[in-house]
Amino acid sequence: MNLDSKIPEGPLSEKWSSHKFNMKLVNPSNRRKYSVIVVGSGLAGGSAAASLAEQGYNVSCFCYQDSPRRAHSIAAQGGINASKNYQNDGDSVYRLFYDTVKGGDYRAREANVYRLSEVSSDIIDQCAANGVPFAREYGGLLANRSFGGAQVSRTFYARGQTGQQLLLGAYSALSKQIGLGKVKMFNRHEMLDLVKVDGHAKGIIVRNMATGELTRHASDAVVLATGGYGNVFFLSTNAQGCNVTAAYRAHKRGAGMANPCYTQIHPTCIPVHGDKQSKLTLMSESLRNDGRIWTPKDAEVAAKIRKGETDPNSVAEDDRDYFLERKYPSFGNLAPRDISSRAAKEACDEGRGVASTGLGVFLDFRDAIKRDGQNTIKERYGNLFDMYQCITGDNPYETPMMIFPAVHYTMGGLWVDYNLESTIPGMFVGGEANFSDHGANRLGASALMQGLSDGYFVLPYTVGNYLGKQGVADAGKVTTEHPAFAEAEANVKARTDKLLSIGGTESPRSFHKRLGHIIWEQCGMARSKEGLEGAIKDLQALRKEFWTNLRVVGDADGINPELERAGRVADFIEFGELMCRDALMREESCGGHFRVEHQTEDGEALRDDENFAFAGVWEYKGDDIEPQLHKESLIYENVELATRSYK
């Protein structure tokens, strides 16, 4: 497996501009001869499809929802970072770059992160120009807030609906191109396989989810922007349909999968309420600007709160443990996500958790309300408080909110080089689906930035460069008549038939829940050698059971939610095993990956830069054959590796 990262020569700050200059351009009149497939219509896919079409390429874009506007990016609340330094508080391209590398616990590629930071300002300009109603100050200038552990105010936002507004911006640009006929949009279509011809990505097989029809699509290049795999945990903050299928199918076709064990657990979600629960709801992290996180010092007090015998408001100040303020005095309640989540877990492990399950901690606004008044707090967080009340029935102005960590984002993903090209030539990967920019932990408000950076500003160049290099004589040469398409389609059909014909007794959802339980327990916030080894065995057993005892009702000829879930769960089970292998291999703790064997005396993550400063990239070898590990060494020429401290 070739892991040449293709990082351009030259100083960090000049790499991207010199690379852009050196890339091959495609003559505007030749662009219409090429076609590009974009799978995904989220921030990354939507902006890439729109931009490639604007440049003149013929684009086909796919999403599984009934409209591109519903991609999961829509759910992002908090905001998007950019190094504008509009607040004159010392921000710069270099600082955003530095913060991102450090926040990622020194497991990201410097050159990519620098580019991200460099184009971040263009993103805000682009979004404002296409009508994103960012929050404004009274003077008419853009407002900012500080977010997710940053010490500068560089986060732009649109109320609590930043993702929605950014996505609607990309969707409107995409819609314009659909209207012009430059993008052909395929809603309710799910990609089920990648087609390779002579080693290059040349198309996909998709299932029309409304009619059940399988169709073949050929192109000169393929972009995957299919989002993250958080739903491997069953319960997550992701949308119901988020899946690893497209990425995993590509992995099986030869694309390296990097760092799958890097998953982010977000500290502020609403606790689980029962076994029928289908998803976890994120409460925006901005709440940590004013809310104070605590549990009772005494486990017995916590037990009484759980039983409803003690009112949390009656717990005396001295009996409360504001554990983040105690452990991380300089960052306090704003400590980064991985650190805050683990601290909450520890408190609950000590029996000091609240909520009916014991898996919850308080996020208390009592002091903020006393200090600033209820109206101010309402102005800042009114919609979030309403949402909390709508879901839990509790009024957070009167009784402290309860929160618990939940899976939220996946830093791992398909390996890509500096051009965002995977190990399969001609297959590019953008957004959360790739592994590139966040290392082992993502900072708040940086995923939206990365998705739009990839889609608006990176892929339109690098895909063009690839096409230009292939030469116009080859444009459109591969058609769906090529035998590789027939083979892939037959594959998909056989699998679908198999899923429908097992005739067992257990539903796809039930398997999904069991999978989630294994992953959460053994590959969640704390991982151990023993636990992971056990999980791998359990997952292998679960896979066998799945393929012998699954029951999928209905047929393949139209909308069939059971069949859709079954296909996704099948891939998640295999992928979960890969996650555990990756976590087992990485004998260190870094960012979202915490191995209990590797911690300092006071329980902080212990990195091993000597042996693990690399991206772990897995090559698929066959169904019951162990995957092969490859390593991309991460070389830090600009940032000095240091122990992350938020004390």
Next chain:
Amino acid sequence: MEKTMDLTLKVWRQKSANSTGTFETYGVKDVSEGSSFLEMLDTLSEDLVEKGKEPVAFDHDCREGICGSCSMTINGIPHGPEKATTACQLHMRHFHDGQTITIEPWRAKPFPVIKDLVVDRSPFDRIIQSGGFITSRAGSAVDANAIPISKATADYAMDAAACIGCGACVAACPNASAMLFTGAKVSHMNSLPQGKAEKDRRTLAMVATMDGEGFGGCTNVGECEAACPKSISLDMIAHLNRDYATAQIKNFFKPVA
């Protein structure tokens, strides 16, 4: 312990676009009041799968009230009885033990049923494709602070832009009018300085597409606003009417390219 309830559900079942549908009655037991309406439907699905029957198909994704996927009429009201709440954010504590709940798809001619509760809302996408955008090529934008926008204008645009494109307004309207949806998009874009250049063209094109897709006219019934999970205001329809009239007059004197 959370309270639980037993319910009777009357659900619209329809095999495909071409078949005729009918209501089927099911019982669900032990629904906890803390679960969401869609989690209650998940329970029904699992029960049906257990019996080897096909579960009810319905659109859903984010389950956070933001993607606009979920779309069902609950006891006669699109998204159900709670004000400003999508079906996925509706919680069972608003129902009671022994209650009968009727669940049907959006009923509107431009949104044909595909299966059970799933309808085809692609006409909304086509309205946007005809003009619901502000043209700005990636790479061509000026600095975001070069054009100041008053807070009031930005807030107004945001109020309008909060629409999630769910279609409840159309389902609630006796005329199946899409004026609230279209008005929201037009108000969002036409009110921003960046959107002014294409304002007339946008307004005329979107209204023409809306009419062409078979949505009815607005007769000021106001059901749309009441059903809207994002509280989009009828003012957006007034805004659309105003901009439409202006654009038409200008169009009369000077055809818009």
